[in-house]
Amino acid sequence: MSRTDRVVDGITAMILDGSLAPGDRLPVEKDLAATLGVSRGSLREGVRALSVLGVVDSRQGDGTYVTSLDPSLLVAPLGLVVELQGAGHALHVHTVRRMLETEVAGLAASNAARAGEALARAREALDDSAATLAARPLLTGGPRARGSRAAEGEGAAAPDPADHEALLEADIAFHRALAEAAANPVLGALVEALAGRTARHRLWRGITQAGADERTQDEHEAILDAVLAGDPERARVRMAAHLLEVEDFLRAQG
C-alpha cells in the first residue's frame, strides 16, 4: 500500500468513525502528515485525491475542511469519467440514464403535489425552448408530421448555433427540474453525471433528423403534462419513449 493510499484510507476512516464530521477542519498538513507517518508531499497527494472526489476542500490561507458530503458533490467526479468513456460505451451509459430518468419521471409525478416549485421551473424551461423554436425560421410551415423522417435530405439551412445552445440549456434545465421534483438527491446526482453537457452535446450533434427539436419539445410537454397530473404511469412511459428515441440513434450509429 502506497503512502498516499494510507492518507486516503486514514482520512476516510476518520470520517467513518465520526472523528471528522462534515464541515470539520482537518489538522494542519504538518501535523496530519506526522500523525499518518508520511511526508507532507505524500499527504498532499492523498488530500488532493480526496479533494477531486469531493470529500474534502482545501482553502489557501485557511485550512482543509470536510465537505458537506452531499450526493451531488460526491457523484460529480463520475461525470468526468463518464465523458472519458467516449463512444465505446455511449449506448450502455444512455441505457442506464433512460432507466433512471424513467424513475425520475414516475417519482416526480407521485410527488407533484409537493414539488410545485421544481415543476414550475420545468414549465419555465419548456416555455423557453418553445420561444426559441417559435423564433426560429421554420423549414416547413406545416405541422410536424411523423413521416418527415423520410425527407431527411431536404435542404435545411444550417441551424443557428445559439439556438442550438439555448435548446440544449433548456433541455438540461427541464430534466434537472424533474429530478429535483423526484426528491431523491442520489438519483438526481447520478442522472446529472450520466447526462453531462458533453454527452448531451454529442447526442444532439448526432441527431440531425428534420423536426427533431420540435418533436423533443412535444415529448417534453407530454411528459410534464403527465407529471403535473400526478400520473406516474403515463410519466414513466412517456419519458422512457422519449429517451428510447435518442437511444435508437445511438444504436443506429454504431
Added chain:
Amino acid sequence: MSRTDRVVDGITAMILDGSLAPGDRLPVEKDLAATLGVSRGSLREGVRALSVLGVVDSRQGDGTYVTSLDPSLLVAPLGLVVELQGAGHALHVHTVRRMLETEVAGLAASNAARAGEALARAREALDDSAATLAARPLLTGGPRARGSRAAEGEGAAAPDPADHEALLEADIAFHRALAEAAANPVLGALVEALAGRTARHRLWRGITQAGADERTQDEHEAILDAVLAGDPERARVRMAAHLLEVEDFLRAQG
C-alpha cells in the same frame, strides 16, 4: 485554477482528443511536468488524483499508463464515496439500487439464452447459500471445524459470524452474476458501487427478523427461476419486491 487542476485537465484532454489512448504510456514525470508548465510535485498530485479515479495507473520503475477506461474501473471510486454517505442518504441510495437491480433482473431474463455462463454462477451462488442455511442448525456437532470455534455459552440461536459472512458473500455473488447476465457493464458497475460490501453489511446487520435469511433465499430462487425462464416481467417484479423489503427496514429504522 490550481496547478493540479491544470494537470488533470491536461491529461484528460489528451485522452479526449486521442493523443493518449487506453494502454498508452504517459511521458515521464519530468517531461510531462515541463509540458504542462508545473513542478514535478504538482504533476504528481494531479496524476495521483487521476490514479484514484481509475484513469491512469503508475508503476514504479516502469511508467504511468492510461488504464483500459472500462466502466468497472472508472465507477469503482463511486463505491468509496457511497460508503461515506453514511446513514443520511442510505434510503436514497438503496432506492436507486432497487431501480437499477430491477432493470438488471429484466435484462438478465431477456438475455437468458445468451448468458448461460453467468446464470450458472448465479445458480452456484444460491446453492452455496442453501448449503450454508441447511448446515446451520447442525453447526455444533458438524464436521465443519472451520469457523465453529465460537460454541462457548451458546444456548439460543446466536448467528454464527462465519455463516453470516458466507451468506453475504453468496448474496454478492448472486447479484453480480445477474448483473453480468444483463450485459451492460455500466449498469453492473453502478449497481456494484451502490451495493458495496460495507453498505450490505450495514443492511444485514440491521435485519434481525427471524427467518430473514431463509426468506431471502426463497426470493433469490424465485428471481432466478424467472430469469432462467426468460420471463423479464416476473424477474423484474420479484427483484423489486425483494429489494423493497430491505428498503422497508431502512425506512422503519429512520
Added chain:
DNA sequence: GAGGTAGATTCATCTGATGATTGGCTCTAC
C-alpha cells in the same frame, strides 16, 4: 541459447524553502 548480472530508467518518498492567501489581532480615529 539460457540464465544471470550490472546499469539505466522511472516512479516513490522525503526534506527544505519560498510565495500567496486568509483570518484575526491591534491600533487608531471618531
Added chain:
DNA sequence: GTAGAGCCAATCATCAGATGAATCTACCTC
C-alpha cells in the same frame, strides 16, 4: 464604544533537489 485600516501569524500552494525502490534493458558468461 465602535468601525475601519493596517499589520502579523497561520496555512495552503508551489517549487527545487536529493535519495531510495522497483523495473526494464542490454550485455556478459557459460
